Amino acid sequence: MPSASGPIITVQGVSKAFGGIQAVDDCTFDVAPRLITGLIGPNGAGKTTIFNLITGFLRPDRGSVRFKGEELVGLPPHEVERRGVARTFQHLRLWNKMTVLDNVLLGCQSPVGENALTLFLRPAAVRAQEARDRARALEVLEFFGLRHQAHELAEDLAYPEQKLLSMARIFATDAEVLLLDEPTSGFDADSLRRVIPIVRRLVEHGKTVLLIEHNMELISQLSDEVVFLHQGHVLARGAPATITRDPALTEIYFGI
């Protein structure tokens, strides 16, 4: 699916080894803006490692990761996020003892209220910003269908709702690119019906999505393009239907 404006994320020749294990091996692919790209592959293909390499949690041994042409390799995670590339975690990492609203507020960048100096020197600006952030956080929760649970503790939500919350808080960061690590794993049919449309609608809000998905059947519902990863290397890429119907890939995927 070609895009007029060129790729927003470019992963070029990225490699990462842990001890003797080559987790990611000369991996090259790009992500088109305002589309959903699915990253699939068997267990241990290096999908989460790629996320960690893009977002600065791991540093590649070789290769480059660019966002709109700017090199991300070498930046700490919070700088990568501030450039506009945010990620969720497979194990969510919510602030369980905080409310749903606070979790989303932490996604908002509040330069005046988060600065210990302006906190005292510009009380009116701090108050105004907190009010804006709250209104925005509630809007975000509305979009993810969690507004009525804004004041519950994150740990009290059901699992699918916790997953939505993990997406809501990075949506609130205003990052252009959202990396979703298995947004629908462990869901029953009802939860899937609820979550898949929300993921699809992220694109309408100008977001570019790169997601990891385990389920070969779901990938065509979730994504516009698929990158198939095997042993840390891109084996194929293309439309979901092409990838899921390729017998060679299915064989690798199911490990026959």
Next chain:
Amino acid sequence: MTAYLAHYLVMVGIYSILALSLNLLVGYVGIFSLAHAAIYGVGAYASALVALHLGLGFWGGLVVAAVAGACAAALVAIPSLRVAGDYYIVASFGLQVVLLTVFMNWTDVTNGHAGLPGIPRPRVFGWVVDTPFEYVALALALAALTYAICHRLTHSAFGRVLQAIRDDEIAAAAMGKNVVLNKIVIATISSALGALAGSLYAHYITYINPSSFALHESIFIMSLVILGGSDRLAGPLVGAFILLAVPEALKFLAIPDTVAAPMRQVLYGALLIIFMFVRPEGILGRARPKALEPPPVTSHAIG
């Protein structure tokens, strides 16, 4: 008896400032510091020295103390917090030992063990504070100011970020929060506030020497925080009221001084151990049902 009560209240004010400021680190961002007594000392020496040699007044002394405390902490916080929060307890222990050695051995300035006598009483808006009750008012006013500052810091977007860092650094970084910078900032603020207590103490007792700022004082301040409850802003205040009453209560028992001093240490130790078993969240802390505690998550695993 009233002078006695006044002295107790002044000390409650001083230790409340110390415990409140230490709790910014311990309770709100989860960093343990063993240097708080040394920082208290830095504040005391800094304001005593500028009062004795430069004739600087009480307010000027407070500012100098805060700046000196902030600088001393930043010196250690900047290199050590860049590595990982866990190292800070070791680095702060080092800072405590080094600063105490400086207080004891830089005799040209600190007068060593003999200490600095003759520190002037504070003059507040033209009023010399020299009666016990005036001092109670001043100490409690400064404690209230510290409380207000801590409240502002913790009940804000900044405080939210600190607690997010405490609970999950990796998630905080993923939300674009600069974990290292925020830790350095709060360690510096905590020490600036802690140093205010030193200034207050120096002008109250009018004499300081290194023995007031030794390691056991750091541990004592930590006990105030833990006993009072570190997850509430007011927890350390309760800790200060109760633990400072312990030696006073002992004085009413007919125990000779030689026994009473070690008795105190034993009692503090015993109280801490009892609390760890019976009420680990402290007196004001929010109780958590044990059965519902999630399994511990290793903080450095990513994914």
